[in-house]
Amino acid sequence: MSEIPLAQAAKRVIPWWLLRHETMLALILLIALIGLGGMNSRFLTLDNLLNQGRLTTEVGLIALPMTFIIITGGIDLSVGSIVGLCAILLGYSWKTFGFPLPLAIGFSLLVGAAAGFLNGIVITKVKVPPLIMTIATLALYRGLAEGISQARSVRGYPEWFYFVGQENLLGVPAQLWLLLIAIVVSAVVLDRTTFGRTLYAIGNNETAARFSGLPVDRVKLIIYTLSGLMAGLSACVLVSRVTTTRSDMGIGYELDVIAAVVLGGTSIFGGVGTIWGTVVGIAMIQLLKNGLALTGVKGDATIVVIGTVLILSTLVASSLQRRREGV
Amino acid sequence: MKLGLAAAFLGATLLAGTASAADKRWDGADDLPVNPLACSAGEANAAPAAKLYDGGKPTNAPDKAGKPITLVDVPKLIGIGYFNATSKGMQDAAKALGNVTVKTDGPTEAKIDEQIKFIDNYITSGVDGILFAANDPVAIAPVLKKALSKGIHVVGYDANSTPDAREWFVNQAEFNGIAKAMIDSMAKEAGEDKGFAIVTSTFTTPNQARWIAEMWAYAQKCHPKLKWLETVEAQEDNNLSFNQATTLINKHGDKLAGLFGMTSVATPASAEAVTKAKLCGKIAVVGLATPNAMKPYVNADCVKSVVLWNPVDLGYAATYVMRAVVDGSLKPGATSVEAGKLGKLNVVNGSEILLGSPFVFTKQNIKDFDF
C-alpha cells in the first residue's frame, strides 16, 4: 500500500528505537554471559574473551561491510568464496609466481577488491539482484579457487607473516587490533559521514536518494568492492592464523556473517542497522558458541541454537519495525 | 542464454587444454620422500635408522599420575562411521582404565578452521589431554602448541600434525604398509597387467595423498605392469563418489579391471557402482572402508577384501597412550607402550606408536565386526 496513513502515535523515532534494540540485545548478551560464566569459571576470563576475539576476527572483518550492504537492502553471499579465492591467490602468487610475500598480500587484497567490484558493477549496471548475483559468484569464486589450486595447500610461509594471526600486541591478539580499528572506522563512517547517511537513504528509498542527487550507484559499487577487499583481508588474517592456505577456506562464512549482522538488528529489508548492533551480533554468536561449548554443549547442538536465535531475533526485530512504521 | 551455453562450451574447451596436468598428482602433496616396502614379505626391509624422539612436550603439566583425567577427542569431523568407531574405542578404553573420562566433539564438516576453534575452546575449558585427528597437519600445529604450552597433553591418531606440535602419534598402519596391502590385493584380484583407477577424497587430503604416493612408488617397484588409468576426487560425498566411480566404469570400459576406494566413503560407493553396472567379478574393488558399510558387497562376493586397521582399536590405543603419557610411563626414548588388550605396541619413527599391520576384512571375519 503506497499511501501510509499520516502521522499517528508518532512517539517512536529511529534513534530511540535503535538504541532500544541494541540495548535489548546487549542486555540479552549480558545475561547470557553471566549465566554461562556461572556455569563455567573459565568462560569469563580475559584470556578466553580475548582469544574468542582472535577467533572471530575473520568473520568480524567481513561483517562490517556486510552491514553497509544489508543497510542498502542488498546482500553479498559470495564473501566466503572470496576468502577462499584470496587465500589461494595469496599462497599461489607467493609460491608459484614467486612474488615477495608483501606483494602477494597486496595482490590478494587486490583480487578481493576486484571480485567485489565485479559483483558491484553487475548489480548496479545490469541491475541483477544482489542475491542472485552473489549466488552466482559464490559458485564462481569458489570454483576458481578450487580450479586454480586443484585443492592443493600452500604452506611454509616465513615466520614474520604469522605475527598478525598468532601473536599479541600490547597484550591483545594482533588481529583484534585490526578488527577494532575497522569497527571504529566503520561505525564513524556509518554514523557520522555523508557516505553513511547515503547508505541509509538508499536502503529506505533508493529512488528518493537518487533524486536527491546522492551518488547511489557509486556508493553501491564502493560497498561491494569494500566487501571484497575486507574478505581479502580476512583471508590474509586467516592464513596467518592457521599457517596454511587451503581452497576450502571461508566455506560457510557468508552464513555466519549474515547471521551476525541480522542478529545485530540490521533489517534484511534495508534502511535500518548499526555497526554496534553488528558488533553485539558477532560477540553474541561467538560467545554463545564458546560459552555453550565450555558448559559441555556439543558443537552440533550449538548450531541448532544459533539457527533458532537467528529466526527468533528477526521475528522480534521485524515486528518491532512494523509497529514503528505503523503498518 | 545462447551466450551462456556458448560460454560453457568455450570454458569446457579451455579447461580441456589444462587437463593432462591432473594425471600427475601422486607426490603426496607434501614433498616428503616415498618409501616403498619390499615386494615379497620374506624379503628383509632395510631397517630404518632409529630416530630420536621428535615430539613436543607440555610445559608445567600438572602431575596427574594415577589420578582421574578428562580428555577430549577432536576428530576431523563427526558424523562418519570411521570416527564413530574410533570414538567407541576410546569409550571402551576409558571403561577399561576406570580413571579416564573422554568426550568426542568436533566440526560437522572436515574444515580445519572449525577444528581449530573446537580445540581452542577445549584448551580454555581446561581438559587434561587432547586427542586429535588433524584436518591439516600444518594448520593445526599452532593451536596444539598452545595446548602444550598450557600444560595439556596432546596425542594424535589417524592423521598426524607436524611432530613438534604433539607428544605422540598413534599410527594405524604405516603408509607404505597400507600401500603394499592395497596394491598387492589389486594385483591378485584384478590381474598383474590390468588397468585400475582410484576414487579418493581430494588430491591433497594428507593421508590419502600419502597412500596414493606410496601406492604409486610400490606399484612401480613391484607391479610395474599394472596400468594406472586415472585418479578422481569425490570429497567425502557418498553420491559424488558413486557418480565418479560410475563415470570411470563407463569411461574406461574393458580397460578397467579394478577400482580403489581411498576413503570409507568412496569404497562402498565404488562397490555399489560396480554392483549397479552388473560387473561384479569383472571389476575388483579394493579399498579402505569400515565393515558395516561393506557387508552387503562382501557377502554378495562383489568385494573380496577390505583393507583397514581396526578403528576401534585405534581409538582404544590412543586413549591408552594418553594415559601412559600422563602417568609418565611413556617417556621420550621409550621403544614400546602397554595398551591394554592390544598388548605391547612399538614406537617407530621417533614419536609414533604403530598400531600394527593393516587388517583385512573378508567374508569370513566381517560379520564379527560392528562399526
Place this chain on the structure above:
Amino acid sequence: MTAMTLAGVGTDPRRRLKVLASQEALLAIAVIGLAIAVGLNNPRFLAARNLSDVLLGNAYIAVAAVGMSMVIVSGNIDISVGALIGVLATISGTLAVNGAPIVVAWLAALVAGVVVMAFQGVIIAYLRIPAIVVTLGMLSILKGGLISVTGGKWITDLPDSFHLADIELFGLLPFPVFLMILVTILAALWMRYSASGRAIYAVGGNAEAARLCGISQPRTIVMVFALHGLFAGAAALLYATQLRVIQSTVPPNLELTIITASVVGGVSILGGVGTVVGSTFAAVLIAEIASALVFIDVSPYWIRAVQGVLILVTVIADILRRRRMAGA
C-alpha cells in the same frame, strides 16, 4: 521463459519459432550438443549405459529442483533444502532399519518434508520474514539437529526392498529416472493446468495484482513450500536408496546445485517466470557436464566455476531480455 527473442512487436506469434527459442529447447540442444561434442572425443560417453547412469545418479537433484523452481517462481528462495534432504533420508532409513513397513518408511520422508517446508512457508508468508533468513536459520537447525540426534552414525543393513532406486521398470528404465520424468511432467501439467499452479505465477509476477484477482498470497506460498517439501521428500528417497548406506549428514553444497538447476533452467529469480521442464533439463545438463569433465580429463574442481558462469550468464540474459521487453 517462453518467449526469449520473439516476443516481437506487432507480428503474429510464431509459436513454432518461439518454442525453438525457449529456454527449455536451448537446454535440450545444449544437452545433446555437449553429448555429441564429448562423444566425438570419447565415443563411450554416448553409450546408453553412461547416459542412463548420468540420469540415474542425479535424478534426485532434478526432482528437488522441480520444487525449488516453484519456490523461486513464487518469488522466494530456499537454502535449507540440501539439509532437509539429508534429514529426510535419515528419517526414512532409520524407520526402515528398525522394522517399520517399507511403505511407511517411504511415506515418512514425504510427510516430514511437507511438514518442515510448510512450517517454513507459514513463517515466511504469515509472519513476513524473508525466505532467505528463515531458510538460513532452518539450515543451521537441521544440520546441527541431524548430527545431534544421530550422533552421525551411518545407517547400514537396509532391507533390500527399501531400495527404490534399484527398481527397474520394464527391466530397463531405472526408477529414479522414471520418477524424475514423472515428477517433471506432473508438475509441469499442474503448473500449467491448475488454478493453484497458475496462482504461483500470479503471486511471483505481481503479488498485488494477484491479491486483487482473489488469490491469497500467503496461502499460495505455504502451498508452494509444502509441495517443495514433498518433492524434497521424493528426492531424499532417491538419495537415500541409491547406496546401501545412508550417511546421516547433510550433503554439502546440495542446495547450491539445486538452485543452479532452477535458475539455469530459466526460472527467474525475480519471480513469475519459469517452468519445471527447464529446471529438469538444466539439472541433466549440470550432471552431464560433471561427467563430461571426467571424460575429457578435467579435474572436477572446475565444475563449480562452470556452474557459476552458467548462472551468471543465464541471469544476465534474463535481465536483459526483461529490459528489452519493458522497452518495447
Place this chain on the structure above:
Amino acid sequence: MTTDPHRDASAAPLLSVRAIEKSFPGVRALSGVSFEAARGEVHALLGENGAGKSTLIKIISGVFPPDRGEVLVDGKLVDLARPDDARRAGIATIYQELLLFPELTVAENIFMGHAPRAGLRRIDWRAMREKTNALLASLEIHDLQADRIVGSLSVGNRQRVEILRALSQDARILIMDEPTAALTEYDVTRLFDIVRKLKARGVAVIYISHRLDEIFAIADRVTVLRDGAHVATRRVAETDAAGLVQLMVGRKIESLFPKVTVPIGEPVLEVTELERQPLTRSVSLTVRAGEIVGLAGLVGSGRSELAQTIFGVTPAESGETRIGGQRVDIRSPAQARSLGVAYVPEDRGTQGLVRPMTVRENFSLAALGKVAIGGFIDRGAERRLAGDGVRRFAVKTSSLEQIAGKLSGGNQQKIVLGKWLANGPKLLILDEPTRGIDVGAKAEIHRLMGELAAQGLAILMISSELPEVLGMSDRVLVMREGRIVAEFSREEATQESVGAAMMGSHENAEKAA
C-alpha cells in the same frame, strides 16, 4: 452477502453507496460520502488530489473496509471484506497503476483467478483463448492477440486488457481510476468508444478523473468530493466547467493563487533541441531568473520525463543545455545539484521523501555537502539547517527527530521543497508541487513560490491543474507527445486556449466528446 428485506430490488439503482466514513490514523479520509449509479450510467467522481476519490473506490472494491456506511448492489447490502467479495458482487476496478502480470499472456491476464475449466478441473487453455477472442471481438479490438505477452504491450493496450478482465468476470459495475492518465490522445478516443459500448450494455461506469473535458465528453452525472466530503452531485448536462471547478476548490479561482509580479532577469536555464526518446523530443525552452514558467500538458505528455532529463536522471541523448549561460552536460542528479538545479519530483512518496528517515535527515539529504566537513556530518549544523527549514516553511512537526513519513502530505511536501532550497539552487523544477495536499498547505506553497521568484529564483512548474498553471505562471508552455506545442504569455493563457493546446486542438476535443 446479506439481503436487506426492506429494499425493492427492481427499483433500486445498480450501485448505491451510503454515508461512507473512513479514517486513517491521524487523518479523516472520508466523512459521510453517498452517491448512486444506475444501469448504463457513466458516473464521474471529481475532486482534487486528496479529496478522497481513491479511498472511496478502494472501499467499493473491497480493498479496505469502511469505518461506517454501506454499499448496496441492486438494492442489496453487500459485505465487501475482500477484493474477492467485490468481484462476486459484480464490481470490477481498473486502477491507475495497472495491475497486470507482465510475463503472462493477454488471455491469462484476463482470466487469472477465474479461468475456464475442462475435465478434472484443469484450465482449458483453448477455451480461454476463444473466450478472449470473443471478448476482443465484442469490443471491436482487432490489434490485440490472446497470446501476446502483456509486458510487451503499450499502456493503452494494457488498459484494454484490464477492461477485458473486468468484462470477463461479468462486471456490472466498472470503476476506472484516472484511466486516461497515461494514454495518448488516440488511446483516449478508443477508450471512450469502449466506455460507450459498455454503457449501451447496461454497465454502470464509475469514472474518476479531474479532467473536466473528459467528464463533459463521457459522463452522465458527476459527484464532486472535497476534503473527504460529498459536495454535490449534478447532471453533467446541467452544469459547466466553471461551476464544477468552484465545487471542487470551494472558492473562486481568482482568489486561490497569489499573483506576484517581479522583475524578470537573465536566462538561468536554456535548453535547445533536447532529445531523449521516447518522450522528450527536440525540446527547447528558456527559464529566466525571477520567472515562473508553467509547463502544462496531459499526464503522459512527457513533462516529467523532460524534467528528469534536464535533472540528469535520464540524461539527454542529444541537444544543448545551458545553466546561467554556461554550456553543461548533465549526466546525473548529483551533477545537476552541483550546478544549482533542484527538482521536486511528482511522486513525493517514492521519489521525494525518504519516509522512514527523520525530518532532520530529510532536510539535509540534498545539502549534505553544506553540513559536512570533509565528509563528516556536523550534527549541529545539520540541526540548524533543518530547524531553519522547519521555521521558514512552517512545517508542523513535533520535533526534528520526527519520522518524516508520519507528517501530513502538505508538511511532507514542504520538507521536500525545503530540502532543495537548503542547497541554494538557481533553478527550481517543481513537478506537481501541490498534488494531494490540503488547501491551506497549497496556498502556503504558492505563496512561497512567489517569494522565491521574487528573490530571483528561476522556476519551472509542472502541473496538471490548469487553475494552478494559469494562476502562478508568468509564461505557460504546453507539452504534447514529448514536444512543446504551444507557448502562452500570462495574458494569453486561459482555460480554453491552454486546454485546447493540451488536447491537440478544439476540433479534437470536440471529436472526443
